[in-house]
Amino acid sequence: xxxxxxxxxxxxxxxxxxxxxxxxxxxxxxxxxxxxxxxxxxxxxxxxxxxxxxxxxxxxxxxxxxxxxxxxxxxxxxxxxxxxxxxxxxxxxxxxxxxxxxxxxxxxxxxxxxxxxxxxxxxxxxxxxxxxxxxxxx
Amino acid sequence: xxxxxxxxxxxxxxxxxxxxxxxxxxxxxxxxxxxxxxxxxxxxxxxxxxxxxxxxxxxxxxxxxxxxxxxxxxxxxxxxxxxxxxxxxxxxxxxxxxxxxxxxxxxxxxxxxxxxxxxxxxxxxxxxxxxxxxxxxx
DNA sequence: GGGTGATATGTTATGTTATTACGCTTGCGG
DNA sequence: CCGCAAGCGTAATAACATAACATATCACCC
Numbered sequence: 377x378x379x380x381x382x383x384x385x386x387x388x389x390x391x392x393x394x395x396x397x398x399x400x401x402x403x404x405x406x407x408x409x410x411x412x413x414x415x416x417x418x419x420x421x422x423x424x425x426x427x428x429x430x431x432x433x434x435x436x437x438x439x440x441x442x443x444x445x446x447x448x449x450x451x452x453x454x455x456x457x458x459x460x461x462x463x464x465x466x467x468x469x470x471x472x473x474x475x476x477x478x479x480x481x482x483x484x485x486x487x488x489x490x491x492x493x494x495x496x497x498x499x500x501x502x503x504x505x506x507x508x509x510x511x512x513x514x
Numbered sequence: 515x516x517x518x519x520x521x522x523x524x525x526x527x528x529x530x531x532x533x534x535x536x537x538x539x540x541x542x543x544x545x546x547x548x549x550x551x552x553x554x555x556x557x558x559x560x561x562x563x564x565x566x567x568x569x570x571x572x573x574x575x576x577x578x579x580x581x582x583x584x585x586x587x588x589x590x591x592x593x594x595x596x597x598x599x600x601x602x603x604x605x606x607x608x609x610x611x612x613x614x615x616x617x618x619x620x621x622x623x624x625x626x627x628x629x630x631x632x633x634x635x636x637x638x639x640x641x642x643x644x645x646x647x648x649x650x651x652x
Numbered sequence: 653g654g655g656t657g658a659t660a661t662g663t664t665a666t667g668t669t670a671t672t673a674c675g676c677t678t679g680c681g682g
Numbered sequence: 683c684c685g686c687a688a689g690c691g692t693a694a695t696a697a698c699a700t701a702a703c704a705t706a707t708c709a710c711c712c
Contacts, residue, residue: 388659388660388661389660389661390660390661391660406697406698407697407698407699408697408698419662420662420663421662421663421664422698422699422700423661423662423663423699423700423701424661424662424663426698426699426700427660427661431660442580442581442637442639443580443637445669445697445698445699462622464629464631466631467634473629473631475625477621477622477625479617479621480618480621480622483615483617483618483621484600484615484618484640487613487615488640488642491602491611491644491645492644492645492648493602493604493611493640493642493643493644493645494642494643494648495640495641495642496605496641496642496643497640497641497642498638498639498640498641499580499581499637499638499639499640499641500636500637500638501580501636501637502622502626502631502633502635502636502637503633503634503635503636503637504626504631504632504633504634504635505631505632505634506629506630506631507629507630507631510630510632526688526689526690527690528689528690529689544668544669545669545670546668546669558691558692559691559692559693560669560670560671561670561671561672561690561691561692562690562691562692564669564670564671565689565690569689583668583669583670583698
């Protein structure tokens with residue numbers, strides 16, 4: 377069985393480095409965070425990071441979190457996730473929980489059908505406190 | 515009956531100007547777009563806009579669109595909308611359709627309950643093509 | 653091998669979005 | 683009148699993202 381965070385062999389050097397950084401971090405990183413982590417590997421410019429991220433996101437190996445302007449590695453080992461993914465982002469610890477809900481997806485499909493809207497991309501992000509952090513605070 | 519886009523009387527001057535700008539536009543505007551529209555009214559600095567927007571969003575009179583880094587006036591006249599609002603954003607014409615779906619909301623509530631996550635804010639944005647734009651393209 | 657196209661890269665500069673820090677003003681309850 | 687909270691104005695800067703251009707790499711096919 378493959379390790380949870382194997383890096384696909386056909387990634388380019390920069391893409392591999394960026395994905396590795398995201399995997400190693402475990403939590404969301406901004407493009408500039410990643411850049412700082414990879415300066416030692418010779419990366420110097422934001423664009424190098426953004427280009428790699430574009431490809432990773434396109435392939436579903438990473439996700440962009442719009443409410444954070446940040447990126448996370450996909451939680452799924454060989455992520456070929458289809459459709460809607462929701463992200464729950466804890467304000468306390470920064471952890472991101474990634475999940476899919478078929479009912480929500482179906483519901484959205486219904487809405488699209490009745491209104492004639494063609495969905496290209498859906499963003500769903502929940503901000504709040506995770507159970508562990510609520511526990512600590514109590 | 516009140517006009518769809520009445521401006522509450524207790525807004526400050528800057529808040530009123532910003533909300534007016536959003537109402538007049540009909541579509542999403544970035545903070546800097548708004549600033550440009552309001553230079554004639556004496557507004558000079560981004561912060562003046564952001565501060566007004568913060569209040570408007572807090573009161574539900576405007577919404578932030580995370581995927582656009584932009585803002586829209588709330589579609590509802592005396593918007594005291596509670597809970598989850600979804601936005602469908604057309605890539606063709608830029609129009610934003612704002613809707614609520616109780617089933618999705620309930621579903622999310624279920625998820626929160628079972629995971630113990632305390633939801634503070636939910637963002638849901640759908641990017642795609644509206645019916646009218648699909649029509650035109652055909 | 654040489655030509656060709658697609659993809660990736662490196663670099664500089666710039667554009668766009670958002671916040672920090674500071675001080676002044678205004679309105680209001682005590 | 684005092685003190686406090688909310689709002690305002692301004693300057694500076696931080697944080698996020700892309701444009702434009704030149705070069706490099708690699709698969710492919712002649």
